[in-house]
Amino acid sequence: xxxxxNIAQIWYNELRCICKDxxxxxxxxxxxxxxxxLYSYIYTNEVVNDVPVAVIDECNNSLSREFIxxxxxxxxxxxxxxxxxxxxxxxxxxxxxxxxxxxxxxxxSSDLYHGEQTRVGVYCDMGKMLNYKAILLxxxxxxxxxxxxxxxxxxxxxxxxxxxxxxxxxxxYEHVPLYNPQSGFAAFLIPPVLILIIQQTIFLGIxxxxxxxRERNRGSVIPxxxxxxxxxxxxxxxxxxxxFLYILIAVYMFTVVTRIFTLPQLGDYxxxxxxxxxxxxxxxxxxxxxxxxxxxxxxxxxxxxxxxxPLLFLSGLSYPGASIPEFLKYISxxxxxxxxxxxxxxxxxxxxxxxDVRTEYCGLWIQTGIYFVMxxxxxxxxxxxxxxKVKPTL
Amino acid sequence: xxxxSTYRRILAISRRELGIYSRRPLFLFCLLVAPVLCVVxxxxxxxxxxxxxxxxxxxxxxxxxxxxxxxxxIDALEETDxxxxxxxxxxxxxxxxxxxxxxxxxxxxxxxxKAISNRQPQISFYTNDAYLLAGSLxxxxxxxxxxxxxxxxxxxxxxxxxxxxxQAMGIIQxxxxxxxxxxxxxxxxxxxxxxVLLPGILILLxxxxxxxxxxxxxxxxxxxxxxxxxxxxxxxxxxxKLLPQTLLFxxxxxxxxxxxxxxxxxxxxxxxxPMIMLGILTVLASxxxxxxxxxxxxxxxxxxxxxxxxWGILSFSLAGFxxxxxxxxxxxxxxxxxxxxxxxxxxxxxxxxxxxxxxxVWTSVLTLVVFALLPVLVxxxxxxxxxxxxxxx
Numbered sequence: 001x002x003x004x005x006n007i008a009q010i011w012y013n014e015l016r017c018i019c020k021d022x023x024x025x026x027x028x029x030x031x032x033x034x035x036x037x038l039y040s041y042i043y044t045n046e047v048v049n050d051v052p053v054a055v056i057d058e059c060n061n062s063l064s065r066e067f068i069x070x071x072x073x074x075x076x077x078x079x080x081x082x083x084x085x086x087x088x089x090x091x092x093x094x095x096x097x098x099x100x101x102x103x104x105x106x107x108x109s110s111d112l113y114h115g116e117q118t119r120v121g122v123y124c125d126m127g128k129m130l131n132y133k134a135i136l137l138x139x140x141x142x143x144x145x146x147x148x149x150x151x152x153x154x155x156x157x158x159x160x161x162x163x164x165x166x167x168x169x170x171x172x173y174e175h176v177p178l179y180n181p182q183s184g185f186a187a188f189l190i191p192p193v194l195i196l197i198i199q200q201t202i203f204l205g206i207x208x209x210x211x212x213x214r215e216r217n218r219g220s221v222i223p224x225x226x227x228x229x230x231x232x233x234x235x236x237x238x239x240x241x242x243x244f245l246y247i248l249i250a251v252y253m254f255t256v257v258t259r260i261f262t263l264p265q266l267g268d269y270x271x272x273x274x275x276x277x278x279x280x281x282x283x284x285x286x287x288x289x290x291x292x293x294x295x296x297x298x299x300x301x302x303x304x305x306x307x308x309x310p311l312l313f314l315s316g317l318s319y320p321g322a323s324i325p326e327f328l329k330y331i332s333x334x335x336x337x338x339x340x341x342x343x344x345x346x347x348x349x350x351x352x353x354x355x356d357v358r359t360e361y362c363g364l365w366i367q368t369g370i371y372f373v374m375x376x377x378x379x380x381x382x383x384x385x386x387x388x389k390v391k392p393t394l
Numbered sequence: 395x396x397x398x399s400t401y402r403r404i405l406a407i408s409r410r411e412l413g414i415y416s417r418r419p420l421f422l423f424c425l426l427v428a429p430v431l432c433v434v435x436x437x438x439x440x441x442x443x444x445x446x447x448x449x450x451x452x453x454x455x456x457x458x459x460x461x462x463x464x465x466x467x468i469d470a471l472e473e474t475d476x477x478x479x480x481x482x483x484x485x486x487x488x489x490x491x492x493x494x495x496x497x498x499x500x501x502x503x504x505x506x507x508k509a510i511s512n513r514q515p516q517i518s519f520y521t522n523d524a525y526l527l528a529g530s531l532x533x534x535x536x537x538x539x540x541x542x543x544x545x546x547x548x549x550x551x552x553x554x555x556x557x558x559x560x561q562a563m564g565i566i567q568x569x570x571x572x573x574x575x576x577x578x579x580x581x582x583x584x585x586x587x588x589x590v591l592l593p594g595i596l597i598l599l600x601x602x603x604x605x606x607x608x609x610x611x612x613x614x615x616x617x618x619x620x621x622x623x624x625x626x627x628x629x630x631x632x633x634x635k636l637l638p639q640t641l642l643f644x645x646x647x648x649x650x651x652x653x654x655x656x657x658x659x660x661x662x663x664x665x666x667x668p669m670i671m672l673g674i675l676t677v678l679a680s681x682x683x684x685x686x687x688x689x690x691x692x693x694x695x696x697x698x699x700x701x702x703x704x705w706g707i708l709s710f711s712l713a714g715f716x717x718x719x720x721x722x723x724x725x726x727x728x729x730x731x732x733x734x735x736x737x738x739x740x741x742x743x744x745x746x747x748x749x750x751x752x753x754x755v756w757t758s759v760l761t762l763v764v765f766a767l768l769p770v771l772v773x774x775x776x777x778x779x780x781x782x783x784x785x786x787x
């Protein structure tokens with residue numbers, strides 16, 4: 001009973017300290033609530049449409065014009081200029097008026113009439129991979145479709161419609177993009193970013209509050225007070241306000257943000273809750289451990305903010321984890337975000353069960369355990385320090 | 395006040411600043427350790443350049459000579475590594491959920507039989523586009539594999555009719571697309587991303603370090619002493635304080651440039667010199683932006699640092715190097731102008747990547763210069779701040 005009272009008192013103190021501090025509130029309220037909306041809004045169009053390209057049609061025959069028309073008709077690419085020479089087209093490329101050049105050779109139609117292969121050149125600016133992908137994919141698809149028509153119409157005439165279909169495509173195939181039907185950018189990037197925001201803002205919030213108490217208590221992270229005697233009580237008391245707040249934030253992200261921006265949502269609600277609990281605990285305890293490096297309130301901004309970018313890449317979501325060197329993976333296991341983002345994406349976007357994300361789930365609990373013990377040891381050390389400092393004066 | 399005493403004052407303040415750094419490991423960390431750690435991390439992370447051999451699964455229900463040939467063909471493709479074989483679709487889907495594979499190829503029972511008897515079998519492939527990069531790389535490979543399966547069947551027929559390979563290819567694939575990814579022919583992701591990500595992190599660190607070191611004066615209540623040292627000139631105080639950082643961060647930028655363009659041989663068609671100049675201009679622009687923010691919020695250190703972080707993190711999205719700004723809402727396209735990283739990216743593409751004349755990006759260069767000059771707008775506020783304001787938590 002006494003310990004519960006004790007924890008409650010520390011909890012109350014921490015909560016009061018948070019509420020009085022606009023800096024902490026900005027990071028733990030404003031950022032988690034506003035940033036997901038902002039990010040989703042930025043990427044709300046999901047895919048790249050109408051990438052501008054220039055075309056050089058040296059052939060200028062009905063076949064080449066058909067080719068160009070088909071490209072222009074696609075949703076991804078838009079032909080904005082017809083150029084007479086490579087120089088003219090290059091000029092547009094340099095001014096970023098277009099991101100690609102499609103060059104149809106003079107022999108285009110005659111090659112096709114003679115049953116020979118003809119080569120269409122596609123030149124792409126490599127400043128953005130998405131543009132390159134859009135241009136290449138569109139031209140390839142248009143070429144494949146035209147190839148099939150040419151094959152049937154000119155070379156292998158069919159007698160029935162069914163036979164024509166078969167000749168066009170002796171083997172039919174189908175591509176199904178799973179878990180992100182549009183192959184959209186938001187659906188891919190937002191879920192891991194949400195989870196990363198949770199971790200980073202927890203680190204920032206706890207770090208700031210720690211820096212705050214150091215400044216107020218002459219370098220000590222805990223006040224000299226009868227409530228602050230047991231490290232376990234301190235860790236729980238300080239962690240609880242964040243835990244309850246972030247449960248709300250996590251639910252908000254999982255439901256409101258996901259729904260407003262129609263991100264993939266196959267996840268089971270209770271699976272998500274069960275998964276997010278160890279994630280939050282691991283983040284909070286690790287935040288406490290990392291905060292031992294924070295001596296001034298503002299230090300934590302310098303320490304934690306830039307880490308977001310490397311952590312996003314280390315998670316193996318934006319850059320395929322299979323291509324990340326082994327030793328970097330071990331480094332990434334230090335941070336809850338690695339397990340958190342991977343697990344979350346699989347639960348929400350792919351409808352995985354806890355069984356499917358067992359590795360991540362266990363990883364988070366192990367982290368929770370380790371960081372809890374480390375946080376307790378750290379506070380114990382701090383308490384002993386205070387005792388040492390105070391004793392001589394007694 | 396003559397020039398000589400101005401220099402002396404600036405030097406004295408800079409020396410004092412270096413003294414502050416030496417007492418605080420945090421500065422050492424943010425000015426040198428973090429930028430170097432990040433570059434090592436990202437370069438090793440993307441060591442492969444273009445991710446290859448991504449784990450892929452196969453469901454071969456047909457299990458004939460031909461379906462096994464298809465499997466081997468897929469496995470030989472660059473991005474694809476057929477790592478697991480599953481008995482049915484459900485098993486493969488579950489493996490995808492567990493994250494074992496990024497995609498799988500499905501050959502249903504009877505494929506070979508149908509193909510031989512000309513009854514158009516259907517094969518399919520599934521990519522996990524929640525991992526968009528891996529998903530789309532594999533999509534490209536598996537699409538090629540599917541196309542070539544069909545082509546192979548027609549080709550065998552044509553050979554049987556006595557056509558030569560050239561003749562057959564003219565029928566099967568009359569139009570060939572030859573792609574020329576300009577200046578990054580290997581589609582190296584390390585080139586593509588690191589050239590922008592790392593300067594982005596650096597810009598973030600520069601703006602933060604600027605506001606932090608200026609704010610520290612107020613926080614410790616030494617702003618008046620600094621102002622006196624500067625002979626009551628806000629300019630001298632600020633220049634003296636920021637000069638060491640300008641030099642250090644410029645050195646870091648030069649280190650990046652040399653490492654990327656000389657050592658790792660990233661494409662650098664403009665020569666390294668313009669990139670070094672760009673680096674220095676970016677340092678000045680970011681510092682100018684930091685000074686401006688601190689001035690606008692009249693010395694509220696934490697608020698300006700918060701804004702810097704929000705700004706810096708947002709700039710990775712609004713630089714538009716992953717997802718183009720032209721595909722975002724219209725106003726965001728204009729909004730993106732006020733992010734130094736956006737300008738850096740545009741100039742980098744123009745210079746190092748493509749080696750085009752700089753005249754095409756003069757607006758971006760000008761914008762960076764304007765950023766560097768922003769403190770002019772708030773210098774009067776600094777004067778008031780030096781004399782009147784106290785640190786506000």
